[in-house]
Amino acid sequence: MSRPWLRSARALAWLCLLPSSLGAQAARDVILATTTSTQDTGLLDSLVPRFEQQCDCRVKTIAVGTGQALALGARGEADVVLVHAPALEQRYVAEGVFINRRLVMSNDFVIVGPSADPIGLRSLKTVREVFKRLSNGQAPFASRADSSGTNILELNQWQAAG
Secondary structure, eight states, X not given: OOOHHHHHHHHHTOOOBEESOOOSOOTTEEEEEEEHHHHHHTHHHHHHHHHHHHHTXXXXXXXXXXXXXXXXXXXXXXXXXXXXXXXXXXXXHHTTSEEOOOXXXXXXXXXXXXXXXXXXXXXXXXXXXXXXXXXXXXXXXXXXXXXXXXXXXXXXHHXXXX
């Protein structure tokens, strides 16, 4: 089945993942599962209208956590998935669930704390060193713990830090 919007999606460079099991979706409706953080940036407010105009289609956006967006795509309930969990995305691609993975943007992981820096994080050079230092329990650490892309990145950092 030819999908004219696919060429335009590549041109706009915001197509991240396309499920390989596209159902009998109407050719002019594109369901985009994305993260709430992407929705909240306002980026889609700019990109989606241009995409819809170029492709003569309608984009229906579902903004949820990364894990939920990936699950929607894996079940064939979304045509495009725009998330930020590279390891999970690559696993879905390797399994043939998603195709055409594209890097669209990147995230920075920022750790903030009191200016007094009571456990000396400021002098550390890597995130791994920071997480090792935090693991001693001498300072509180707040986590989203929601399976979001941010939370997945955090868990990867804890694992890397041992």
